[in-house]
Amino acid sequence: xxLTRRGFTAGLAAGMTAPYLIGSARAQGATIKIGMCxxxxxxxxxxxxxxxxxxxxxxxxxxxxGGVLGKQIELIIEDDQTTNPGIVLAxxxxxxxxxxxGFLGSIRSTQVHxxxxxxMKLGKPVMFGGTDPNLTKLGNPWLFRFxxxxxxxxxxxxxxxVKTLGKKKWAVLHSTDAFGTAxxxxxxxxxxxxxxxxxxxxxxxxQSQDFTPVVLAIKQSGADILGSYFTFENDxxxxxxxxxxxxxxxxxxGSPSIVNVTALKLAGPALYGTYGVADxxxxxxxxxxxxxxxxxxxxxxxxxxxSSWPYDAVTVLAAxxxxxGSxxxxxxxxxxxxxxxxxxxEGEYNxxxxxxxxxxxxxxxxxxxxxxxxxxIEFND
Amino acid sequence: MDLALQLLFTGIGIGAVYALVALGFVLIFRxxxxxxxxxxxxxxxxxxxxxxxxxxxxxxxxxxxxxxxAGMALLGAIFNLGVYYPxxxxxxxxxxxxxxxxxxxxxxxxxxxxxxxxxxLEGWFETPGIQLGPVYLDSQYLLIIAVTILLVAFNYWFFxxxxxxxxxxxxxxxxxxxxxxxxSVSTMIMITFIYSAVLGGLAGILVAPVLFVSIQMGSTIxxxxxxxxxxxxxxxxxxxxxxxxxxxxxETFGAAYISVPYKDAFAFLVLVLFLVFRPQGIFxxxxxxxx
Numbered sequence: 001x002x003l004t005r006r007g008f009t010a011g012l013a014a015g016m017t018a019p020y021l022i023g024s025a026r027a028q029g030a031t032i033k034i035g036m037c038x039x040x041x042x043x044x045x046x047x048x049x050x051x052x053x054x055x056x057x058x059x060x061x062x063x064x065x066g067g068v069l070g071k072q073i074e075l076i077i078e079d080d081q082t083t084n085p086g087i088v089l090a091x092x093x094x095x096x097x098x099x100x101x102g103f104l105g106s107i108r109s110t111q112v113h114x115x116x117x118x119x120m121k122l123g124k125p126v127m128f129g130g131t132d133p134n135l136t137k138l139g140n141p142w143l144f145r146f147x148x149x150x151x152x153x154x155x156x157x158x159x160x161x162v163k164t165l166g167k168k169k170w171a172v173l174h175s176t177d178a179f180g181t182a183x184x185x186x187x188x189x190x191x192x193x194x195x196x197x198x199x200x201x202x203x204x205x206x207q208s209q210d211f212t213p214v215v216l217a218i219k220q221s222g223a224d225i226l227g228s229y230f231t232f233e234n235d236x237x238x239x240x241x242x243x244x245x246x247x248x249x250x251x252x253x254g255s256p257s258i259v260n261v262t263a264l265k266l267a268g269p270a271l272y273g274t275y276g277v278a279d280x281x282x283x284x285x286x287x288x289x290x291x292x293x294x295x296x297x298x299x300x301x302x303x304x305x306x307s308s309w310p311y312d313a314v315t316v317l318a319a320x321x322x323x324x325g326s327x328x329x330x331x332x333x334x335x336x337x338x339x340x341x342x343x344x345x346e347g348e349y350n351x352x353x354x355x356x357x358x359x360x361x362x363x364x365x366x367x368x369x370x371x372x373x374x375x376x377i378e379f380n381d
Numbered sequence: 382m383d384l385a386l387q388l389l390f391t392g393i394g395i396g397a398v399y400a401l402v403a404l405g406f407v408l409i410f411r412x413x414x415x416x417x418x419x420x421x422x423x424x425x426x427x428x429x430x431x432x433x434x435x436x437x438x439x440x441x442x443x444x445x446x447x448x449x450x451a452g453m454a455l456l457g458a459i460f461n462l463g464v465y466y467p468x469x470x471x472x473x474x475x476x477x478x479x480x481x482x483x484x485x486x487x488x489x490x491x492x493x494x495x496x497x498x499x500x501x502l503e504g505w506f507e508t509p510g511i512q513l514g515p516v517y518l519d520s521q522y523l524l525i526i527a528v529t530i531l532l533v534a535f536n537y538w539f540f541x542x543x544x545x546x547x548x549x550x551x552x553x554x555x556x557x558x559x560x561x562x563x564x565s566v567s568t569m570i571m572i573t574f575i576y577s578a579v580l581g582g583l584a585g586i587l588v589a590p591v592l593f594v595s596i597q598m599g600s601t602i603x604x605x606x607x608x609x610x611x612x613x614x615x616x617x618x619x620x621x622x623x624x625x626x627x628x629x630x631x632e633t634f635g636a637a638y639i640s641v642p643y644k645d646a647f648a649f650l651v652l653v654l655f656l657v658f659r660p661q662g663i664f665x666x667x668x669x670x671x672x
Contacts, residue, residue, distance in 0.1 A: 043497045176642045203642040207601050209398075209592055212391040213637035213644070216384055234499045234593045245510055245517050246387070262498050266593055 031074040032067070032327065034059075034314060035094035036104040037115070042082025047107070047306045052077055053299055054307030054345075055104060058314035061294070068318045069325070075314070080106060084114035091115045095122045101327040102317045103127070104310055107147070109135060116140055124329045125320075125336060127313035129305075136354040142329075144336055146309040146316070147279045147346060148358040150179075154186025156277050156361040156377045157227050157253045162194045164363075164375070165251055171200040171223035173214065173239075175231040183229035183255055191227075199223050206231055211239040215246045226252040233257060237266030244270045251275070259364055259371050261304075274366045275374065279346050280305040281362040283373035291345030305346070312344035316357070347376065383515035388633050394522030396629020397529040401584035402606035403613065403621035404532065405577040411553035411616050412573035413465060415476045419484035421603025423578045424585030427453050428594040429491055431586050432500045442505065449586060450579050457578025461571050469570075484600075492596050504590035525587045529622065532580070536618050549573060553616075605632075608652040614665025623663060627651075 036055055039048035055075055063072045076097070078090035087106055094100055095118065102125045105112050109130030119126045120140050128135070133149040161167050170191055174184030184201065191198055200221035204214055218226065230236040236257060243252075252274040257263055259276035280303070282292040291311055295303035319342070320335035321327055339357070342349040349357040360378030364371050402424060409417045430452045434445030464483045468476045510519040540546040551559040552569040560566050585599065592598055605628060613624025628648050635647035655662060 046496070205642050205645055207597065208644065209601065210391055210395050210633065212388060213633060214641055216387065216637060217641070220384075234595055237499075237593055238591070241509075245519065247517075266499060266501055268501075 031072045032069065032321065033074045033076055033097065033100045034102050034104070034317065035091075035097070035100040036075055036077045036310070037080040037087050037090040037094070037106060037111075038077055038104070038310075039082040039106075040077070040079035042080075042086070044082040044108075048082075050304060050306035051107065051310050054295070054303065054309070054311035055314050057291075057294055057298055057307075058311045058318075062315065062318045068321050069327070073314075073318060076100065080111065082108075084111055087111040087115050088118065091118055095124075100124075101321065101329075102332065104313050105143075106130060107306060107309065112143070116143065119143060125317065125332055127310075127317060129309040129313075136356050141333060141355075144313075144316075144351070144355045144357065146313045146344075146349075146357055147305065148361050149356060150183060151186055152359060152361055152379060153255055153277045154183060154188075155190040155379060156363065157187055157255070158190035158194055158196075159377050160275065160363045160375070161225050161227060161251070161253050162191070162196050165225065165253075167225035167251060168196040169222060169224045170196060170198040171202065171218045171221055171226045171250075172198040172228075173200075173202045173204065173218070173226060174229040175206055175235070176203040177206055177231055179231050180229045187227050187229070198227075204235070206235060208235055209238070211235075211242045212246070214239065215243050215248060218243070218250075219246065219248055224250055226250055228252065228254040228258065230255065230257050230263075233260065233262040233266055236263050237270075240267040240270035240274075253277070253363070256305075259366065264366070264369060264371075268369070271366050272368050276364055276366070276371075277361040278305070278364045278371070279358070279361060280308040281364050281371070281373040284362045284376050285343065285347060287343035288345050288347070303345075308345040312346050312349070312357075315344065316342060316349060348378075384637070385634075386516045388637050389630065390516055390518060390522070392630035392633035393626060394519065394525055394629070395633065396609075396626035397522075397525045398584060398588045398602060398625075399606045399609045399628055400529055400622045400625025401525070401532070401587070402581055402602050403609040403625045404536070404618065405581040405584075406606060406610045407613075407616060407618055407621045408573055408577045408580070410610075412549065412570050413469075413476070415465070415473050415480070416607070417577070418477065418480040418603075419460065419464075419487060420577065420581050420606070421599030421601075422484045422487040423453060423456065423581030423599070424588070424602060425594075425596065425599030426456060426487055426491065427582030427585040428502065428589040428598065429495060429500070430582075431502055431589060432495075432594050436500070436502065442503075446586060450582055453578045453582030454575045456582075457575040458571060460578065461574035465570070465574065466567070488596050488599070495596075497596065499593045499595040502586075502589040502594050519591070521587070521590050528583070528587060533619070533622055540618070545572065605648055608648055610662075611652055612655050612662055614662025617662065617664040620662055620664035 038051045039045055059073050059075045078093050080087035080090045105126050105128035107129035109132035112128045112130040112135050119142050125142055127144050127146055129147045131147055131150045133151045136145055172184055172187050174180040188198055200223055254276045256278055259278055282288050320332050324331040324335040337351050337353055339349055339351045347358050351357050362376050363374045365374045405420045427449050430449040431445055434440045434448050435442055464479045468479055504521045505524055506520040508520055510517055540550055548564045549569050552566050556566050609624035609628045610621050613620025631651055632644050632648045636644035
């Protein structure tokens with residue numbers, strides 16, 4: 001074969017560009033990468049295991065079903081050390097990898113606040129679980145929430161107590177910290193709208209050793225139902241025991257801490273028969289049941305909201321990329337916002353343009369130490 | 382009236398807890414002229430020891446109780462040798478800072494081993510409490526009050542009627558003079574640290590079934606106990622008891638009749654008033670600066 005000049009040039013060009021073309025093909029990816037900041041170490045390390053477990057479960061399910069845009073998903077986890085500086089560092093490490101198309105942030109609002117400016121700069125979608133209502137009002141188009149925000153919990157507690165339990169004389173008890181004050185205010189406002197303003201609005205300081213004066217105030221107020229926002233489980237435990245000891249047995253609907261594992265362990269029978277709001281309740285929907293079964297099969301323990309939201313976040317993100325037909329951040333963002341009636345582990349996702357996916361809570365009941373689903377209350381506004 | 386009686390009982394109960402921890406403050410202060418800021422952590426460590434022995438290992442309650450107190454005696458001795466003894470010839474400031482350091486070390490060591498979740502320790506009695514007319518008496522608070530009364534009697538007998546007690550008093554009044562009289566000052570200080578650690582531990586074990594076992598349980602109680610010590614008169618055993626009880630009663634009534642969120646503020650308001658108008662406390666004597 002005679003080597004012509006044209007043939008030689010073409011061969012040379014092909015030889016020179018081939019590594020780049022192959023490299024570029026590889027960069028566009030054999031896989032689609034999702035970054036996750038999670039507390040692998042620090043005080044929330046235990047919760048971190050649940051979070052990464054939930055996300056990995058979703059990745060496996062999606063990959064088994066054929067992946068995203070015909071490719072497999074790869075989850076890259078960075079330790080956020082359960083601190084604000086930790087998550088900023090973890091996110092910057094992930095953000096430096098250009099082939100990561102979306103991220104999972106934190107369940108802690110304060111950490112999401114800390115990373116928000118960097119999220120804005122990067123301009124790629126970040127899913128998170130923090131419930132501070134302000135997080136989706138920052139004007140940051142790249143933040144998407146996978147748990148109902150705190151403005152809904154007060155409305156759900158009020159709605160359930162007034163409409164379902166039929167009680168109108170409320171005692172509202174809340175911590176005087178930022179969380180408790182905001183929660184107490186939301187509940188009081190919601191009760192006002194239902195024409196049942198509380199007969200007692202009582203704050204308490206965190207780490208109180210004794211709640212006798214509070215219990216006696218509730219007793220004297222003549223309230224027939226109690227709504228509460230407790231920040232720390234040991235305060236909740238001490239209060240619950242003293243409430244029962246001093247003979248107060250009115251219905252009690254509390255913020256999510258009333259149904260968490262530590263509170264149940266500390267207060268024991270003192271919390272039997274109480275109600276709580278919960279974003280994840282296994283029996284609340286088919287999606288929740290399916291997730292519960294899959295999680296239990298994989299890890300031999302029951303899941304909680306630490307694991308349900310990352311599961312949903314990965315699932316919704318993957319579906320959005322498929323729908324967008326591309327990993328272009330703007331197109332993915334639009335596809336997430338357009339997600340409606342999507343059945344997830346936490347509930348049905350109907351994203352609004354602010355980035356909030358869920359707009360209601362489940363009410364669960366403490367049935368002799370077992371948490372059972374009672375009803376779901378959803379708001380459309 | 383029923384309300385007031387219930388509040389009085391709770392006030393005395395919680396006040397007795399402050400008093401127990403305050404006793405530990407006073408004893409160490411008398412012997413060394415230093416405030417031990419790790420006193421609250423002694424209570425916390427003892428409560429966790431109880432959780433290890435009685436809950437995790439499932440040993441009988443009384444055995445776990447004795448072992449925990451023995452553990453506290455050992456901790457008191459180590460604390461003296463590791464924190465106080467090397468600095469004994471220095472001014473009070475380095476010693477106080479060392480006790481703060483030790484308290485941080487203790488709290489974080491327990492955090493590293495046990496994690497941040499609070500633990501449950503069952504009470505001494507099967508029945509949680511008794512209803513006496515309009516007043517509910519929590520059995521654990523009844524026990525705490527009884528132990529406090531017993532300890533007051535024991536302290537009186539120990540310090541006034543035993544040779545070791547008198548030697549301890551002599552040491553706390555004037556170390557040089559005590560030493561000249563043949564009293565081993567370092568042994569007396571060792572005994573004081575061991576006794577204070579056991580007392581702090583006892584308070585922690587007694588209060589754990591009521592307040593649960595958590596890392597911060599010690600520091601919350603210790604802060605109030607410290608205020609109680611100042612109100613009672615620093616360095617006075619009776620003062621610590623009276624200070625603790627009055628603080629418990631004042632904050633409980635203040636919370637009930639004035640404001641719940643400001644409950645802690647009442648305790649510290651009383652502290653400020655004492656510091657301004659009677660800095661030597663109820664039982665303290667006015668001490669002139671030494672020449």
